[in-house]
Amino acid sequence: MGGRWRAVLAGAAALGALAGCTNAPPPPLVTTEVARTRTSAEPDVGEAVVGVDSVLGGYNPHKLADQSTVTTALAQAVLPSVFRPGADGTPRLDRTLMVSAEVTSAEPYTVDYRLRPEAAWSDSAPIAAEDFVYLWEQLREAPGALDGAGYRLISNISAREAGRVVEVTFAEPYPGWRSLFSGLLPAHLLKDIPGGWANALRENYPVSGGPFAVRTLDRDRGEIVLERNDRYWEAPAALDRIVLRRADLTGTTGALRTGHSQLALTALSAQGLAAVTALEPDVTTTQVPRPAVATVLLRPVGTAMADQRVRTAIGALLDRRALIAAGTGGGPASAAVADAQVLAPSAPGYRATLPAGRFAAVDQAGADALLTEAGFTRVNGSWALGQTPLNLVIAAPAGREPYLAMARELQRQLSVGGVQSQLLTPPGDRLYAELLAAPDPDEEPTTEVHLVVAPQPAGGDPATLPAVRFGCAPADADSGTPAVANPGAYCDQATQPTLDAALTGSTPLADALAALEPELWSRTVAIPLYQEVDTLVVRREMTGVSAGTPFAGPFAGAPGWRRAGG
Template structure:
């Protein structure tokens, strides 16, 4: 107490004098910038969109995010190798081989330990489910091979699957990729239309889905602890929606390690500014941006009208609108089946198919079809103007659809733009569809899937095949197109009775003349990889970087 009183007295005395207080002695404290610990178990990928559905077998769901999720979580019997050739995926399969020529039977043996992340076995049920859905559903990808199947039987607890075909099918290795968990989807609300609309209920791959947040634009994939094969090194892969300036900034600060997104000519200098910190490469997607002229619609039923529309188009302007002068502009598509990045690709577009607006040709074709221009300069027949509905196959195709509408307006053809959730199954009529068409490494399957009639019957799952139909099914492909004069040749390529190269040589000119599809360019992403990660590569042809996501890891 005496000490406290003494201190107080001293302070009071000091306050009554004019002497300055003693100098304050300070010690310099080292200052450091706040930093976030590097998470070496995580790779963050900047992407342009995480919007879905996410069903890799539906045309309406085709996108980079859908491919990424399928390749990291869905099992496939065969996968594309570095040389573009399909090889048996031995993490899933013991074997797959043709075991009978007459009838044509392929026997699949699934590894006993292969299972979904909820512990349900990957087995015959999953094969049957995919077959039943793809053989019937409009807007399905590469349905032709599944339509050749007449029966599927199982043994050994579903781990041995025998698939019987109504006809030989040399392209059978293209089947049963991206198998789906039948036990969770077969009775799900919404059926096939709702399958994978909001995510994945289970995984059969090295990663599983932890989070899918469309509003925040983020998808989190975590290591699948129930994966039976060798586990991946990373704890998680995060896909984060961003634009190119945001991606460049995040790569510079270390908040992202990889970027995979379409870029235009204005974006390329931003990426180049990252210098030696990153490596870049153009990655063609397995899709070709295409204008589909759907003969199943009333307005486009006549070949002359479809050809008149093609003659009105400025192809270079459409490509510029879709690519912005980015890497995709370097891959213009001039064939109806093979994409520009395919090793055997060659242009097949005849010289008579215009690439610049040809007003004389449009006028001649529409006049011959009974149309005439009214006082407003609009083509009409019987007092009704020619009015077309343009559907954008994805939200990012809206700008391309707008350019298409502008060109039609200049030619005197009225049009409107619609954005149905699934333009291939829209209850409203769709005359022109601007969107991605998938490209398969088996050209016979792609040819039949785009232009063929139904390959065979749609039999019920039983040991007795149903007799073939008496008439072709006009909904067998995304165009709603069926021409028996070309279908015989198309089926001969599909079943191997004729070489696919010779069939393409004879059929493609006739399909160009029919003006059914007008390919523009192969969709292409720019892959940007920071030096702090390894194993990230462009991936096998038509597969992409996520096909090798199990090899990704951080340096140091």
Template sequence: MRRVVARRGAARRRAGAAVKAAAAAVAVVAVAGCTNAPPPPLVTTEIARTETSRVVDPGEVVVGVGSVDGGLNPHKLSDQSTLTTSLAQVLLPSVFRTGPDGVRRLDRTVMVSAEVTTAEPYVVTYRVRQEAAWSDSAPIAAEDFVYLWEQLRESPGSVDGAGYRLIENISAREGGKVVEVTFAQPYPGWRSLFSDLLPAHLLKDSPGGWGGALADGYPASGGPYSLRQLDRDRGEVVLERNDRYWTEPVALDRIVLRRTDAAGLVGALRTGHTQLGLLPVDAEGEALVDGLGAEVVTTPVPGSTVATVLLRPVSEAMRQSAVRRAVVAVLDRAELVEVGTGGGPAGQLLADALITPPSAPGYRATRPSDVPVKPDPALARQLLTSAGYTEESGMWERAGTPLNLTIAAGREDYTDLAAEVQRQLSVAGIQSRVLTPADPYDPDQETVDLLVGPLPAGGDLAVALAGRFGCAGEAEAGATPTPTTSSTPPGDTPEPVAANPLGYCDKGVDESVKAALTGATPAAEVLASVEPRLWQAALVYPLYQESSQLVVHRSVTGVAAGPPLAGPFALADEWKRQS
């Protein structure tokens, strides 16, 4: 009984003490409310950080890129982009690759040899390494050479198909590892052929044919990496080491390409979530990147394309050169470049030549002084009047029908640039509309009057010249015969044919182009003679060479701008990340 009483007494004492403490606390609060004394300090706990710590993975490098959209076929004009060029460098085999000095050299990881073995007929013999194979174990062999030849000699909207149209036959022996290519004529530019070979055994019967080839990925790899994942919704491409690559394996387990902008790239580099960046930047983005200071090394990388306005004479409205020249006369190139580059570094690479890009060694401007770069309303009025148009209520028309042009954006990110062309035409009284067709470079699309998009830059001079202005006819082996007409002055365009994205053919120019292709006349000499005529014909209006900023964090080594127009991914097998 005493123990129970004692416990009850202790409980009463504790309860009394609690009541006194509560009363004292109330008194303190009351006093605090009546004085200027500060309240007692609050005891806080550290709030958990929202950003989780990241363990460094020395086997992974994350690259911030501007876009993961569009097709991935490096041989299609409509698929040309930094992403396409980058992936082709690490996923596709090539006979020759561009060296640091811009000279093509045999890629001995794929080839044993490639050489001209007979002069008449003109035969080049290629020997592929026995162990060279696709990631599904199928050999890289003659079948892949034949597939590329068949597609590029016939498919519209292809890159550099002129050289393939000179091929007469391809034969093979030793299990397809020795490939003999016979040309109808001598072809000194043969080293430009068979770059970025494709897995014929997987693509030749694939749904969608050539038009859908590599639209959403690579079915197999013939390079040091393989495509593991392409997620356009998340904006991510994952490359993993190709375990079936037959030569020395690369140091990294994977490369992740992640869509971002300049602000996102800067933040990801600071937190360590990204180690590289390769994307176009405007003036604001360039300033953000510069703010990273010594944490990164920044290098401009001129791209493999030139932003261009193509004036397509295959369309009825643009058939007369006077109309095409009038359109050029109303354009403000400085405004177009500002819209296209946002004041970024690409704006310094103004293109004033029809074939050679600004970043090429020995580049020089060839644009005649009478081809304007600022609006010249008087010249435009004179040219449109000579073409039979009259100005009614501020709009140009002929026989009661307004001059109404269709503008195609060559790539999704060229829509703003196409809209700026539309605005400038409207100011000059020319109606227009902007479309985004599936393949704007198809020369058979007669409804497209103007095409605003990228054209390939650099490469073999004769091939590039033929790809833009050459005709396809009976003189080119393997090509379907197409009608041509005799050479005419720039006033009226000859019968167009499907040999280039313009749908243009001038027989006189074409004869000179073929002389350059076959080596009968030096390509530089041909270009010097035909380029003035082509400027006056107002077929293409180059703006600027596309460019990206390469941003490299100090935690990664072996990264450089790469060979001319090939880009940093050409050296991806040398990338390493420090622990």
């Protein structure tokens, strides 16, 4: 973990210390009857209760719309993966699932995967080649896919030995192949479900291929119960069950204080961090960077936003610090400011690339000059092109309060700068799969979205990430024109060769970033704000709990969690 991120964590700890020294009274102990009194029964040492902010789905780890703390937790505990992040963040073969995975040919570039013969889903169906094929077929084309760029390089998948040996052939060399086939999904149950990929893991997990299985998932009660998967072929988990329970700040701190919860994994404001810190020394707290960067996307769509001068003017009207404050509430994430276009602050090799002075303050004069140059004039205090007002559509995913708060602040800032706007808050599925997807030439255009306040992916193979965030899809065979393949609607033939070179390894990532970062900042298509950060709070009776390997999170180690009695 880099020195910058150590400074981030130190800053978060200092924030907690400062907040804990105020004269404000402690928060109410609890708000629910179950947490108001300490139970007289002996503790169930086979169960651990984890307080979380929300259990709302969907739960597909491969969809941008579904990314959340709970989705990551469930994927780590329930789904099999070929590789998992090691302690230094680099992929390590998961030998609970795999015998081997290796490049067997350079031309064509081929990787052979050999699965353990006993690896099976909890309904006894083998984990096999069809699960690899299913993921490949969905992610290479599905709108709103989290990690499609690497899968689009695969040209064929074949199987041997009853599907236990999987041969994957790539159209080009792909050094990042170890990032593929994490979070395998049960093809035999999902490939024919009504609604297809859009409904995969929308409501629940039908089976498990990991040490835990989902027993119940009750959104109304705000509770998910994981139980030890008795059909897991490896060493069994130490705990019988893990319960994820939704709670607000008061409920979380009260349950931790009384022992009704043993852990919490939650995004905290400054007030929340102070409340949790007040529980010490009965708990320990650790900051857990998430694989997501809160970002404002300035989509080059429509007449106005296709003009770089207009996008740059919009960027000049923004108060970046106020947006970060609105999203983080001054909590630990506020120390993880993202000053690079591609890598997140906690990623190895991260360094700030934000040009000096850019977005340091609102530049109304600069915005006025650029809009005037682009042909706009002030009409009754608002910018217009002729008699048509500059009216932009802002979108943020419903149910994601930090992003809704930032979107409202963004709308306020644009209004102050003389730019009219309207705010849409569609469900995540509709936002990514419809509103931000590449337009279908055979269908009527949907609502045009100009600005998006949403999380952008930050995990996986770092050399693949530029293509995921800013790349084009391969050219259509009929038109020969590359298609937009990212929510930001950015597809530029000037930068695409550099993205492709990083993806296929022909250019080292550091060299590619040196070329890409200044170009992307100058285009004003994305303004990163901060990396999401959860706080892991653990009571003293729990052992084996840690922040986990980079971007995997605490649930990667859940099979080893133990709870002491008394």
